[in-house]
Amino acid sequence: MPADPAVSAPAPAGRLPSTVVARLTAKKAARSGALWGYFFGICVASSALTYLSSYKTRAARENLVASFGSNTALAALFGPAHQLQTVAGFTAYKVLGFLSIVGAVWGLLAGTRLLRGEEDAGRWELLLAGQTTRRGAAAQALAGLGAGLATLFAVTALVTVVTGRSSKVHFAVGEAVFFALALVCSAAVFLAVGALASQLAATRRQAAAYGGYALGACYVLRMVADSGVGLDWLRWATPFGWVELLQPLTAPDWLPLLPTATLIVALAGATVHLAGTRDLGASVFPDRSSAPMRPQLLNGALGLAARLMRPTVVAWGAALAVTAFIFGFIAKPAGVALSGSNSINRVLSHLGAHGAGADAYLGIAFLMMSIMLVFVAAGQVTASRAEEAEGRLDHLLVRPLSRWSWLGARVLEATAVLAVGGLGVGVFAWLGAASGHAGLPFSSIVDAGLNMVPPALFVVGVGALVIGVWPRATSIATYGLIVWSILVTLVGGFSNNNHWLLDTSLFHQMAPAPASAPNWTAGGVMTAIGAAAAMVGAAAFRRRDLVGE
Amino acid sequence: MTDVVSAAERGKPQGGRTAIRTQGLSKRYGPVDALINLDLEVSKGEVVGYLGPNGAGKTTTIRLLLGLARPTAGRAEIFGIDCQRQPVEAHRRVAYVPGEASLWPSLTGAETLHLLGRVQGRVDAGYRDELIERFDLDASKKVRAYSKGNRQKVILIAGLMTRADLLLLDEPTAGLDPLMEQAFRHCIHEARERGQTVFLSSHILSEVEALCDRVGILRGGALVEMGTMAELRHLSALTVEATFDGPVPDLTGVEGVSSIETVGHVVRCQVRGSVEPLLQALAASGVHELLSHEPSLEELFLAHYGRRAETQGVTADAG
Numbered sequence: 033m034p035a036d037p038a039v040s041a042p043a044p045a046g047r048l049p050s051t052v053v054a055r056l057t058a059k060k061a062a063r064s065g066a067l068w069g070y071f072f073g074i075c076v077a078s079s080a081l082t083y084l085s086s087y088k089t090r091a092a093r094e095n096l097v098a099s100f101g102s103n104t105a106l107a108a109l110f111g112p113a114h115q116l117q118t119v120a121g122f123t124a125y126k127v128l129g130f131l132s133i134v135g136a137v138w139g140l141l142a143g144t145r146l147l148r149g150e151e152d153a154g155r156w157e158l159l160l161a162g163q164t165t166r167r168g169a170a171a172q173a174l175a176g177l178g179a180g181l182a183t184l185f186a187v188t189a190l191v192t193v194v195t196g197r198s199s200k201v202h203f204a205v206g207e208a209v210f211f212a213l214a215l216v217c218s219a220a221v222f223l224a225v226g227a228l229a230s231q232l233a234a235t236r237r238q239a240a241a242y243g244g245y246a247l248g249a250c251y252v253l254r255m256v257a258d259s260g261v262g263l264d265w266l267r268w269a270t271p272f273g274w275v276e277l278l279q280p281l282t283a284p285d286w287l288p289l290l291p292t293a294t295l296i297v298a299l300a301g302a303t304v305h306l307a308g309t310r311d312l313g314a315s316v317f318p319d320r321s322s323a324p325m326r327p328q329l330l331n332g333a334l335g336l337a338a339r340l341m342r343p344t345v346v347a348w349g350a351a352l353a354v355t356a357f358i359f360g361f362i363a364k365p366a367g368v369a370l371s372g373s374n375s376i377n378r379v380l381s382h383l384g385a386h387g388a389g390a391d392a393y394l395g396i397a398f399l400m401m402s403i404m405l406v407f408v409a410a411g412q413v414t415a416s417r418a419e420e421a422e423g424r425l426d427h428l429l430v431r432p433l434s435r436w437s438w439l440g441a442r443v444l445e446a447t448a449v450l451a452v453g454g455l456g457v458g459v460f461a462w463l464g465a466a467s468g469h470a471g472l473p474f475s476s477i478v479d480a481g482l483n484m485v486p487p488a489l490f491v492v493g494v495g496a497l498v499i500g501v502w503p504r505a506t507s508i509a510t511y512g513l514i515v516w517s518i519l520v521t522l523v524g525g526f527s528n529n530n531h532w533l534l535d536t537s538l539f540h541q542m543a544p545a546p547a548s549a550p551n552w553t554a555g556g557v558m559t560a561i562g563a564a565a566a567m568v569g570a571a572a573f574r575r576r577d578l579v580g581e
Numbered sequence: 582m583t584d585v586v587s588a589a590e591r592g593k594p595q596g597g598r599t600a601i602r603t604q605g606l607s608k609r610y611g612p613v614d615a616l617i618n619l620d621l622e623v624s625k626g627e628v629v630g631y632l633g634p635n636g637a638g639k640t641t642t643i644r645l646l647l648g649l650a651r652p653t654a655g656r657a658e659i660f661g662i663d664c665q666r667q668p669v670e671a672h673r674r675v676a677y678v679p680g681e682a683s684l685w686p687s688l689t690g691a692e693t694l695h696l697l698g699r700v701q702g703r704v705d706a707g708y709r710d711e712l713i714e715r716f717d718l719d720a721s722k723k724v725r726a727y728s729k730g731n732r733q734k735v736i737l738i739a740g741l742m743t744r745a746d747l748l749l750l751d752e753p754t755a756g757l758d759p760l761m762e763q764a765f766r767h768c769i770h771e772a773r774e775r776g777q778t779v780f781l782s783s784h785i786l787s788e789v790e791a792l793c794d795r796v797g798i799l800r801g802g803a804l805v806e807m808g809t810m811a812e813l814r815h816l817s818a819l820t821v822e823a824t825f826d827g828p829v830p831d832l833t834g835v836e837g838v839s840s841i842e843t844v845g846h847v848v849r850c851q852v853r854g855s856v857e858p859l860l861q862a863l864a865a866s867g868v869h870e871l872l873s874h875e876p877s878l879e880e881l882f883l884a885h886y887g888r889r890a891e892t893q894g895v896t897a898d899a900g
Contacts, residue, residue: 152686152725234725235686235687235725319726320723321722321723321725321726322689322719322721322722322723322726323689323721323723324721325689325691325692325695325721326692327692327695330688330692330695330696330699331696331699332699332700333700336685336696339688340685340687422683423679423681423683424683424684424685426649426677426679426683427684427697427736427739428700429647429648429649429668430647430649430672430675430677431672431697431700431701431702432669432670432672432673432700432701432702433669433672433700434668434669575651576651577644577649577650577651578644578649578650
């Protein structure tokens with residue numbers, strides 16, 4: 033009997049169903065990679081162009097070399113400086129160390145989000161019911177992450193090549209591409225670290241913490257290697273050291289790519305192997321699925337927020353404390369180097385600073401830590417939004433708890449965390465400075481720490497406003513504000529830009545204490561604007577529907 | 582309750598204090614009408630079932646009652662308290678159980694219950710412990726280690742342990758096994774005996790039929806039926822099954838007869854209005870056995886699905 037024509041065979045659902053994990057992961061990773069590629073590219077371009085405008089004469093450039101070329105304290109922090117008398121050397125010095133860290137953090141977060149995060153959310157369960165295995169899915173996800181990395185590299189390389197075409201910058205195409213490759217090397221390694229940590233840990237947060245420990249250890253090794261204590265060989269023991277040894281734009285060397293590639297392949301291989309040896313949702317390291325009752329803090333919205341944020345806040349607090357201590361510890365020698373640099377003093381002057389020596393150096397150091405603190409603020413805001421987006425907030429707001437109280441508790445919590453964070457940074461920086469015999473007064477360093485708080489509070493206020501009026505844009509608006517501010521500060525600190533543009537940066541509103549006295553009036557205005565924004569956000573939040581992702 | 586002419590009229594309870602009242606309650610999401618002009622009253626102590634296909638507006642109704650969503654038009658009250666203007670006051674008397682339990686993965690079940698109890702402000706601790714035992718929940722486990730069913734148990738216990746005056750339940754037994762489903766039914770019977778009001782949205786029609794005093798059926802965002810089971814049956818078709826010795830007659834075109842299914846010598850159909858035309862048609866064909874019964878809730882519900890398909894097509898997916 034012929035088959036019933038009405039009952040047809042299922043048609044293939046799109047291209048290559050067996051590669052759906054790779055394509056989904058690639059789509060998400062590439063979107064993020066493109067965004068950060070633009071950021072990388074703009075950093076490269078701004079560094080090259082501002083060098084040209086700030087160091088026009090041979091004397092200025094030689095002065096720069098004298099100040100930075102052999103300063104081991106600064107080398108420990110930012111990596112060694114080569115050929116600072118050239119735009120290529122300065123650009124490599126300015127962005128390579130910084131963007132390697134940024135790239136590593138991006139890689140780690142992307143790797144854990146797109147592997148363990150997807151598994152946590154239960155989406156892998158659906159995908160693994162399709163035409164793939166656990167190992168196959170892990171391999172596909174790694175391929176997808178590779179596509180994201182390729183996008184990061186491609187966009188970075190494109191902007192770098194275009195920048196290099198300028199007759200004054202003049203990077204050869206090959207040099208520019210190699211520089212872009214060096215910039216994304218740490219991102220590649222930590223994507224793989226994130227993927228492996230996703231097999232070891234039971235949750236995305238745990239995986240990110242494991243990867244974070246590895247990242248911190250690698251950075252410390254690199255610092256030791258560059259600290260001029262005869263341990264230069266340690267550079268070969270860490271991915272950040274390999275990136276330095278590539279010496280892009282100055283003396284390119286392909287050899288360090290070998291350990292980089294080897295490590296990536298080993299990590300990827302271990303990821304795929306472990307994915308096949310464990311159950312979906314389980315971890316290689318045993319997870320504590322039970323715990324004794326700990327009701328402390330679980331008394332309401334404020335306590336719950338404190339309980340949920342505690343691990344993240346503690347991790348950030350530790351990172352800030354260590355960073356502040358190190359900055360303080362090397363403040364004296366770094367200050368000596370800076371005091372001989374007219375160009376750096378001009379940069380500080382742009383930022384409103386009038387100090388010199390260790391004060392001036394710490395002015396820049398506190399600016400960098402302020403960037404860390406505003407990221408803490410943004411994390412608090414996006415965590416609040418996640419409570420609503422993922423449906424957990426429903427359980428609180430269907431009980432006798434007003435939206436005003438909930439959002440107010442979250443904002444208060446963030447305010448307290450940031451205030452304590454600023455104070456702690458000041459205290460630890462002073463402890464470091466005292467250990468390094470920098471001879472800086474306690475009050476001015478603590479004031480410098482507190483001076484970092486208003487921009488972070490402003491971010492919280494703006495975040496609360498966006499939660500109220502356009503909740504789905506919370507993450508992009510808060511992180512966008514921060515990235516914009518960093519870019520404007522990077523460009524504006526080295527050139528005479530329009531002050532209207534500079535004023536749009538959070539950090540331009542902040543006095544570079546302790547290089548100059550904190551501007552409490554400006555800080556107060558920022559805080560007040562942030563508070564007003566939060567109030568408007570809370571009012572809008574009361575009047576809208578709760579919305580998911 | 583006397584016979585009625587419209588779903589809205591049938592939505593009114595017989596006297597007593599009102600637990601839920603909505604007037605012209607409407608919600609629009611962009612171009613989609615998720616809920617249209619809902620007039621509903623539920624008396625204190627009633628157990629009311631709320632049925633409808635996916636996207637009919639059940640969850641939207643409950644989210645409007647809880648103030649989680651803002652109505653496009655109309656108003657809603659719980660025990661006379663405006664749900665939008667005074668949500669906190671209304672929530673003091675309400676417990677809500679959603680169909681999907683998205684909880685804090687790092688907390689244990691016991692910590693989650695403690696937290697939700699503290700936020701609610703009142704907990705019958707003895708009853709909570711009894712519920713944990715009754716639902717066989719290991720409360721020392723972290724939420725991220727729970728299966729979907731166990732997460733649902735947590736949220737169910739969190740709602741029931743408050744002994745709230747009004748239980749708003751949105752597919753509360755999703756993911757529960759049959760034994761736990763029985764435990765849930767027992768809890769609802771207890772709640773009724775204690776005088777609590779229950780508003781139960783469910784896809785498990787046998788559950789609604791077993792538990793509810795009245796049932797409302799939503800279609801395309803509008804309340805199309807509301808009444809007791811007896812009232813709904815009265816308004817609906819009778820199911821007739823006839824077995825013949827010989828060939829089955831063609832019942833197409835017989836007045837009041839629809840949904841005709843023939844298997845061998847047996848015909849099954851629905852009859853609206855008088856059964857006399859059908860009996861005349863059957864008598865002429867040598868009927869051997871004749872059975873009839875009132876429609877179950879499932880049949881009533883499916884009949885509405887059928888009518889929807891005939892008259893309206895696919896409803897919007899608006900929750």
